[in-house]
Amino acid sequence: MNPNILALDTATDACSIACCCHGKITEYFEIIPGKHSLFILEFIKKILIENAITLMQLDAIAFTCGPGSFTGLRLAASVVQGLAFTYNLPVIPISTLHVMAQGAFEEYRADCSCCLVDYMLVGVDARMREIYWGVYQLNEMGHTIPLMQDQLLQIEQVTTPDFGVQEPPLILGVGNAWEIYSDILHERYRVVATKKNHYPRARYVAQLGAIAYQEGRTTTAAAALPVYLRDDVVTQQNPLHAKKS
DSSP states (O other): OOOEEEEEEEEEEEEEEEEEEEEEEEEEEOTTOOHHHHHHHHHHHHHHHHTTTOOGGOOOEEEEEESHHHHHHHHHHHHHHHHHHHHHOOOOOOOOHHHHHHHHHHHHHHHOOOOOOOOEEEEEOOSTTTEEEEEEETTSSOOOSSSSSEEEEGGGGGGOOOOOSSSSOOEEETTTHHHHHHHHHHOOEEEEEEEEEEOOHHHHHHHHHHHHHHHTTOGGGGOOOOOSSSOOOGOOOOOGGOOOO
């Protein structure tokens, strides 16, 4: 069974909506900093019409729950809660870093089919020499799965689990931390490539959401909440694309 999933991402300057319908994913993607609230409902309406599906015919709604911009995460959570409550739909929150890992892998595979990777190390600048850090592994189905919980760490504290392999693992570095803290990260990890300026996209939220739905990993509208990883969320300004000061 291919579930019908509506997917939202407003965690960064990019705004994207995707629909997984009958196994096919379509997407609207725009980089519109500060204007997400003006377009998100319009995008949802258009993509549902394009796929000839109504909200009542959806199986679930998936969204990037964080980390990310405070305003963007609140917007996505509010829209998802409203739709899920109204139409009695299950919700699938997905880590922004997980979405970035899956998207970066898909793009890397398309660009370099001769060389695969085993792990995705996602690092996003959170300012004050801190980064949002996620470690993801590629499974046999070509899907990324987390090896540890996403963390907010000082750059000097960044670690990974024991990969348990004798040969050096093939690593894809993802996120702007690989540019901002290039000296530290490249000294610690041998990477085959990096995707430094990489936005999360709703098409990968939909892809991961469909997998989660099939595995029964859904929650309720009331649990559709942002995950900030930082207590001081008020001062957080689009950390996924912040520049080092």
